[in-house]
Amino acid sequence: DVSAKKRDSVPFDPIFLSDEKSDIDWNSFSDDEFRAGVFAWFDKNYPKNMRNTGRRGSANEMRPWMKIISKKGWIAPAWPTKWGGMGLSPAKQIIYIEERERVGVMREPDMGLVMFGPMLMRWGTEEQKQKYLPRIVAYEDVWCQGYSEPNAGSDLASLQTSAVLDGDHYVINGSKIWTTSGHWADHMFLLARTDKNAKKQEGITFFVTPMSAPGLSVREIPNISGHSEFAQEFLENVRIPKENVVGEVNKGWTVAKSLLGFERLNSGSPRPARAALSAAEKVAKANGVWDDAEFQSKYTRVYLDIADLSTAYKRFADIMSLGDSPGPELSQLKIIVAGATQLASELLMETAGSAGANSDYESYDGDDVSLLGMFFNHFGAMIASGTNDIQRNIIAKRVLNLPG
Ligand SMILES: Cc1cc2nc3c(=O)[nH]c(=O)nc-3n(C[C@H](O)[C@H](O)[C@H](O)COP(=O)(O)OP(=O)(O)OC[C@H]3O[C@@H](n4cnc5c(N)ncnc54)[C@H](O)[C@@H]3O)c2cc1C
Known part of the structure; x- marks a missing residue:
């Protein structure tokens, strides 16, 4: 994994390891330094016993962590700095997602951060923005x-x-x-x-x-x-x-559709596929099959699918960060991520062997992984935010202009 090797050898500014919010422009760092710094901070701070669970954390169990990440000013990577976000460019957002998934951070109850907040910035009154947005980035309101x-x-x-x-x-x-x-x-x-x-x-x-x-x-x-x-x-x-x-x-x-755009962008992010692939990597290394040719070939296929997805995601995130509509083409993201997540979680189960049937955590070189949790997770990805059938209908009708 080239990016992981690079990351481990790249020096980074000590500001990354500070637990306090900084006004620094995070986009000003090189991608390599940013990657190394983001990984190091998440790895230092995110609790070991909450990694790779394959499920969403509850509001209460996530609260201590969300307060830490909020204090750091990293709770809303895509939000503008004006509203307490990191103001990351889409390219940096991808790196942030990749490194967070590498650490195995659980998804939090994030509807305020990834859907409601961005929608309100566009459609809300000034009073509504002042009332709701600061409490979302402070993780006061779920x-x-x-x-x-x-x-x-x-x-x-x-x-x-x-x-x-x-x-x-x-x-x-x-x-x-x-x-x-x-x-x-x-x-x-x-x-x-x-x-x-x-x-x-x-x-x-x-x-x-x-x-x-x-x-x-x-x-x-x-x-x-x-x-x-x-x-x-x-x-x-x-x-x-x-x-x-x-x-x-x-x-x-009109408001609902605009919010669905943010929702589909978010659910089209490489996050769940990355999470499953990172888990497969951990299990393969611990089980001694990391260098196995068959494993490598399957791993590479998913890795490249995720790389394609990341490129497409960056393009749509770019369009939306300029305030433009992503168009019906956005529907392809969700289909690709659901497919990649399915392949990655199947690879995870295959690599884990009989342990995959265990509904509890398995320990791999000190990391606990919820195999079945990760696997079941991919079914939801095909349904939530509009099923894959519906996304295909949208592409057929509005992108390809097919009859029917
Ligand atoms: C993990 C998860 C989280 C969710 N979170 C939320 C949430 O926070 N808030 C919320 O409001 N909803 C949420 N949902 C609901 C989700 O948006 C709906 O399940 C989804 O839109 C499908 O609707 P439905 O379940 O009523 O299925 P139906 O619409 O009844 O569909 C049943 C089946 O028929 C297919 N189908 C339906 N119409 C067509 C068509 N025209 N062409 C081809 N096939 C079709 C569908 O693809 C599906 O396979 C969540 C769902 C999941 C799985």
Whole structure:
């Protein structure tokens, strides 16, 4: 692994190892120095017993770590410095992701950081930005996304949750489901129908609500690995003040689609594929098959897929960081990352042999790896943020102009 070898021998500025926030422009470092410094800081600070779990960490277990990374000023690599982010260029973001995955950092409940925050910077009022953004980078508030409903997933615009104006409040009734982090979150952003007579997409409004609002109840849903990462919410006469609307009333579909762009960029990042491949590397080295020709050939294939993906990701991240729309071509990212994650997690299981059937952690040269957790994770990647079938439909219709 060329980049790992390079990283280990490159000297870096001591500022990387400081635990305090710095105003330095992180883009000013060479890629090699940045890579070495990022790895060193994550490796020094991220708890050993929370690495390579193959699942998302809960809000509570991640809180001490998120406070450390927030204090360092590294919690939001893609956010502009104005709002407390690192302001990284897309090329540096990729390096950040690669080194974080190499260390085996768990994914946190990050809907505020990767979806709601970037969307609010574009669509929110100044007051909404001041109210919500600083608390997201301080990891004071955890957010969840209330889009899907029991009868509205791929066809999201058929959602039935309703919002009816009553004085200065909207009264919300309905149910949301598959809400990642719903049972840990402090706030939810959600879509509700405000005009039943308009065309499907035209009567929807984008709201935010505290999860503590009276009438809002939450039920955890365990996933295939037995972890509870998502939930269902029931909203019964939940009253939301009018100022909790983001964007215009009945124009929520435009806001929702813009947020979906950030969501699809994020879920198209090489992160899950990198995580599984890093785990496969650890297991192969510990099991003595790292130099095996068959392993090397399979590893190289996934490695190159991820390299392709990273190049495409950088291109879309570049477009979006300039405030431009990525277009329907963005759908390809999710398909590629789901495929690469599948190949990487299959390679991981193959390399682990019979240990792969163990649902607990396996120890490899001092690193604990959750093999089955990593493997099961890839199924979600094919469904979340719009299934791969839906992404293929978008490409067929809007990129290739195929009939049907
Ligand atoms: C890990 C994970 C996390 C998630 N987190 C969230 C979250 O935080 N917030 C949230 O709102 N939602 C979340 N979801 C829900 C996710 O967005 C939906 O599951 C997804 O959009 C699919 O909707 P559905 O489950 O209703 O399936 P359906 O839409 O019922 O689809 C069932 C099957 O039919 C196929 N299908 C449907 N329509 C078509 C079509 N037109 N052409 C071809 N095939 C089609 C689908 O590909 C799928 O295979 C999450 C899902 C997962 C797996």
